[in-house]
């Protein structure tokens with residue numbers, strides 16, 4: 001039986017969907033490296049992660065909420081959860097009426113064609129539903145570069161896709177095996193682990209460099 005200590009990080013879903021090797025390097029081997037994209041993302045999240053609540057009329061928001069889902073076996077943090085007065089919502093201590101939660105995830109870049117951002121958002125909503133015992137019908141993605149908020153309906157298809165990805169990512173991390181690198185012209189140049197991974201080198205040369213790097217660090 002799995003314990004809460006076995007839960008994977010919410011971010012592992014996106015890492016696994018982007019590249020299983022990247023997920024293994026980060027969540028199995030605990031490797032991490034900054035590049036321009038992660039640093040810009042961190043600065044954006046630091047601005048959001050003030051931990052403060054804001055209240056205006058029928059709007060209430062809380063930043064940096066810890067999340068967990070037993071169903072998905074994940075744990076993590078939501079950038080921002082907005083609550084709006086709604087009779088299908090949940091009570092908030094010290095406030096009148098019921099309030100419907102809506103997770104808002106901040107992204108550094110622009111809207112993407114793939115579903116990774118929407119899956120991460122849906123996973124946050126499923127955590128909130130479990131923790132607050134309610135239904136979260138939609139979430140929002142804020143794209144910094146576009147200065148655009150995209151509303152995302154959390155329908156059955158997206159929920160099924162999220163559950164399947166969480167199942168596969170949990171299984172993958174539990175197996176503890178790092179797959180070999182396969183260079184992708186679309187993904188690798190943007191990957192923060194490009195220098196650690198060395199996807200263009202032949203396997204034996206790459207492993208040698210990798211071990212040299214580990215011993216240098218020690």
Ligand code: SF4
Pocket residue numbers: 018019020021022025181182183184187188191192193194197198199
């Ligand atoms: S550099 Fe490429 S193959 Fe290596 S982890 Fe990153 S995306 Fe995956």
